[in-house]
Amino acid sequence: MSGILPSLEYSAGRVAARKGRLEELRARVRERYELGATGLQVAALQSSLLDEWIAGILEESLDDCGAEQQAILRRHLTVVAVGGTGRGELAPYSDCDLLFLYASSAETAAAEWVSAVVREFWDCGLKLGHSVRTPADALRMARQDAHFATSLTDARRLWGAEPLAVDFLRKFGRSVIGSRRRTFATEAIAAREAERQQFGGSTQQLEPDVKCSPGGLRDIHLIRWVGFAFYGASDLNSLKLRGGLSPDEALALISASDYLTQIRIGLHLTAGKQQDVLTRDEQLRFARERGVTGTAGQRPVERFMQEFFRHTTAVSGICRRFLERHQRPPLARQLLDFVMTYRIDDIYRVGPEYLHVPHRFRARVCGSPEGVLKLYLAAARYRVKLAPQLEELIAQKVITFPADLSAEASRAFLGILGTTGILGAILRSMYATGVLEYVLPPLRHIRCLLQFNQYHQYTVDEHTLRAVEAAESFEADAGPVGQAYRAIRHKDLLHLSLLLHDAGKGFEEDHCVVGWRLAQDLTVRLGLPEHQRELVSGLILQHLQMTNLGLRRDTSDPEVLLRFSHDIGSAEALRMLYVHTAADMSAVGPGVWNEWKSELVTSLYERSLLWLSGKSYLFDEPTRLERARNEVLECVAETDEKLRQALVRVWQDRLKLFPPHYLLATPPERIAADLRIVCSRAPEEIHIESRYEPETSTIEYRIITDERVGSGCFHKLTGTLTAKRMEILSAQICTSQDGVIIDAYRVKDFDHSGEVPQFRIDEVSDLIRSALRGDLDVYALFQARTRFQPLGLQGPVSNLPLRVVIDNESSDRYTVIDVFAHDRPGLLYTIARALFSLDASVVLAKISTHFDQVVDVFYIAEANGGKVRQSLRLKLIRDTLIGEIAAFEERFAGR
Known part of the structure; x- marks a missing residue:
């Protein structure tokens, strides 16, 4: 093939013209975006214009070749649009994903020409994500690499030899997908899960990646990939027509896809480059440009992000249920499930992982609040999750439930809150199906509610669920928090207070006061006796008090301790508040509940517990100081008794000169070490x-x-x-x-x-x-x-x-x-x-x-x-x- 491909030198004028055309293309996209077109409309326009521009460059580059070279390439090379380019959902500065396929007989000509044309695209300012392969090599790669395989599910011929592209896509569907669809789906899910964890693992990160964070566009792509494997179609409407998605699911996904795509396009156009992270500055800009209005308790940016998170939460939930419907465990796992599954109450079937209900009983079990809550109670007690089919049915039925909560339903709900081991997962399922909001209606207000500050890393509802999970994890904690959690008799009340502690956010009034009022109403709804109603509402009203005092006040001051203990009232309430504080701070974000904060709050807890347990000598400051001084003196370890006695007398005199907050808040060993330095240092020394x-x-x-x-x-x-x-x-x-x-x-x-x-x-x-x-x-x-x-x-x-x-x-x-x-x-x-x-x-x-x-x-x-x-x-x-x-x-x- 040497000499077949002539030089592809081209003038600077042609490069400039192509760059100008690309900028015109993006300008048209910007104009359409600013005129208010939907996200999918703008993406479709971007893709259509880019297809035309790319095809034009490919033709021009091929025209530069000799006649024999052109003939070989036209017969034996095709360019296939893959990934986002194949789907026709490009953002203005996205990489363009192309697969150059060539017959093995045209290897030399194809390699030389592709190398030159790719360079032309880069010179024009378009970033390519491309690969150059023979059909056999591409099929082999698709079987080995899930990312490459998923990019081909929306592949389409863009330019070149049509028979080569048609034959390749037919073989891909038959040999990579058709004969191994479950393997393909499993690999695609695993690859997406790894990506999801890389981008935070939560749908409600406060600076999300619109494309790759959980609940983002990539989850919609995953549904399309798995749908392609099982239904032979990746389009959302086609999946609905073929039974893969319900009409409501398809509508929610299309709406979310359009919304997220529009946000992504706006990010690209503002940055003038590829930018998919919705930063805090961008959140403010979108809220301002979209004219979002605030309320007395919510800023415009918080309302904008609440809308954003409602879309991503819906996507995440639909994606999870869709995947669970189409994931079949290995044969060995199926046999194990069959062997280990047993029946209880003649209705429930408890397996190693899921709780099932036979089809003939489902309408009866899921048709009432009592039936659903008893179902969740059984799952919590046996530490298994509900089968996905049951969750879907419950989500459909919950909107038909009566407004009032019966005593039977209330008892079942409190029974759920009293369990540990899988409570967090059970509550997440109840939240996803709407059952939790049915039982506790104020939680509707905090769904996807954002706090626009740098302290919280999650939305209010996500923080709330994480707080319950954090409390539940303390059961295995060997420290003082774990001891306090295990000693709590009514864990259901603690978990209830955690569910409600931030329900008052998003209003103008202090959220502790609003939450206190909400808790009073909800505890009546749940039928709790008066003393338990006061305990739960009091925990919510005071849930920031330990943090404020521990981090901002001298907790060795008897007045501080006396007032705090008076407000709390009992040792049981103090234990709950202590665990509540640790769980609340743990749920804010990684590292927030750290060692030194734990020490400060634990010190307040232990001192207050002594008082509430009846040992009031805690407030006898002279006794406490004398005890602290004696503990320091016990650290004297001189072997010479006379020297020891002399040192004790010196230390006794010295200790009387130090302020109470130092003696009461510093470990005796540290005070002793300080005294050794004080007694041995030179007068002018700075140790x-x-x-x-x-x-x-x-x-x-x-x-x-x-x-x-x-x-x-x-x-x-x-x-x-x-x-x-x-x-x-x-x-x-x-x-x-x-x-x-x-x-x-x-x-x-x-x-x-x-x-x-x-x-x-x-x-x-x-x-x-x-x-x-x-x-x-x-x-x-x-x-x-x-x-x-x-x-x-x-x-x-x-x-x-x-x-x-x-x-x-x-x-x-x-x-x-x-x-x-x-x-x-x-x-x-x-x-x-x-x-x-x-x-x-x-x-x-x-x-x-x-x-x-x-x-x-x-x-x-x-x-x-x-x-x-x-x-x-x-x-x-x-x-x-x-x-x-x-x-x-x-x-x-x-x-």
């Missing part, structure tokens, strides 16, 4: 040690010195650590009566992804020493090194206003300041520096950096050690903080 925690990827810096050396320690340390690209997660501040400073800062070091190396620790320690001794201008360091730092949010998400709240009642010793502000690198330093300028001493800090709007809490005292009492002084502190933070945010926004 610094570090401890890396791999579980949280954080490092703690502990600084021990004297206030004569480290004047203004808090603001200098926060400024230094921030300037070194560290996020301060918590701070424990302690100054003894004789001026000894013991401060500990838990930070995340953004310069190191794993364990922080020693050279970095040494560098930070040296910088801290220089800052405390006054050898370093901390403010100048902060200004120089934080100007271009990427930490923190790049713009406010919540749009909540800056607030500084002064609480002079919670503590007898100190004034408490709560600061609500947008998370910015350097915010903590700005606050600390302002307090220092006001001669206010920070004695305790609670740092929260996990919200899009942080809540930092500071316990402050006057220079003489007392709380701030003068109203003018309190106003000055508040006004100064507001002014400094506002100016800081303005400077940050101007970067």
